[in-house]
Amino acid sequence: MADDVYEAIFTKLLSLEIAPGGRITVDGLVRELEVSHTPIREALGRLEGEGLVVKTHLVGYSAAPQITRRRFDELYELRLLLEPDGARRAARRVNEARMRKLRERTEQMRKLNSSRGRSSYARFARLDSEFHDQIMEIAGNELIRDQLAHLHTHFHIFRLMYHARVTEEALAEHDSLLESLSSGDAPGAERAMRSHIERSRQRLLEAFA
Numbered sequence: 786m787a788d789d790v791y792e793a794i795f796t797k798l799l800s801l802e803i804a805p806g807g808r809i810t811v812d813g814l815v816r817e818l819e820v821s822h823t824p825i826r827e828a829l830g831r832l833e834g835e836g837l838v839v840k841t842h843l844v845g846y847s848a849a850p851q852i853t854r855r856r857f858d859e860l861y862e863l864r865l866l867l868e869p870d871g872a873r874r875a876a877r878r879v880n881e882a883r884m885r886k887l888r889e890r891t892e893q894m895r896k897l898n899s900s901r902g903r904s905s906y907a908r909f910a911r912l913d914s915e916f917h918d919q920i921m922e923i924a925g926n927e928l929i930r931d932q933l934a935h936l937h938t939h940f941h942i943f944r945l946m947y948h949a950r951v952t953e954e955a956l957a958e959h960d961s962l963l964e965s966l967s968s969g970d971a972p973g974a975e976r977a978m979r980s981h982i983e984r985s986r987q988r989l990l991e992a993f994a
């Protein structure tokens with residue numbers, strides 16, 4: 786049940802049903818989700834750790850403010866430094882079992898994309914985050930993988946805009962990345978990852994327009 790409560794609040798935050806900076810009252814969530822205070826406080830604590838919720842002394846909980854344009858640029862700059870190189874290494878280290886896992890995740894994302902809705906969007910953000918993490922795991926540098934994971938980049942990026950195009954285009958880009966990985970084409974995988982991140986940046990830049 787704790788996980789369900791967490792997922793419900795995560796969905797509200799990712800799909801902007803709770804606006805960035807918006808107040809979150811524990812009592813309000815207790816009534817709405819019809820659960821006790823404990824799982825709600827647990828979920829909010831976990832979301833605080835992921836940077837999606839802020840707890841202020843004497844005020845209580847609120848949704849984290851939207852990332853700034855500067856932070857957005859910094860996140861993408863960092864991703865472009867680390868992830869294309871990670872994809873290149875992953876292409877040299879990938880095996881059948883790992884490819885199967887990546888394909889499974891891609892299929893889950895494809896199904897979610899066609900069902901639409903707020904909870905699908907939030908689930909898609911999580912799966913995308915896991916997909917990129919899997920590639921960094923295959924790449925084999927745990928320190929780099931940890932750095933990216935701690936930033937929870939995908940949650941902050943997906944929260945900039947609640948739009949179907951964000952998920953649709955990403956699927957095609959993931960497919961070409963998988964193709965390069967599965968044929969062991971290291972330069973191809975590097976290019977595909979770079980292009981995916983650059984296009985993602987372009988799509989979400991609109992949020993600042």
Ligand SMILES: [Zn+2]
Nearest residue numbers: 913917955959
């Ligand atoms: Zn992606």
